[in-house]
Amino acid sequence: xxELRSMYRxxxxxxxxxxxxxxxxxxxxxxxxxxxxxxxxxxxARALEGTTSVCQEPSCEAxxxxxxxYCFAHVALDETQKLYARAADGxxxxxxx
Ligand SMILES: [Zn+2]
Numbered sequence: 113x114x115e116l117r118s119m120y121r122x123x124x125x126x127x128x129x130x131x132x133x134x135x136x137x138x139x140x141x142x143x144x145x146x147x148x149x150x151x152x153x154x155x156x157a158r159a160l161e162g163t164t165s166v167c168q169e170p171s172c173e174a175x176x177x178x179x180x181x182y183c184f185a186h187v188a189l190d191e192t193q194k195l196y197a198r199a200a201d202g203x204x205x206x207x208x209x
Contacts, residue, residue: 140184142175163176164176172185
């Protein structure tokens with residue numbers, strides 16, 4: 113019984129950690145925490161910054177990332193950002209330092 117409880121606890125923390133990672137990824141891609149209020153706040157902040165909520169790549173309809181006008185797949189097209197660069201396969205990679 114004790115062993116089962118310890119296995120359950122391990123599994124619980126693994127799932128919680130996975131949820132935390134996925135939520136972080138969601139926040140990065142969508143620019144808000146997921147609630148309706150957070151989405152409206154993020155939208156208002158975008159309007160103030162002058163960035164759009166839809167990717168500026170003409171063939172793409174994905175939502176743009178916070179502070180830029182491109183989605184994650186096209187963020188390397190934005191010349192004003194310095195966090196991502198295009199890797200050999202064309203996908204954006206974080207630049208280190
Ligand atoms: Zn895009």
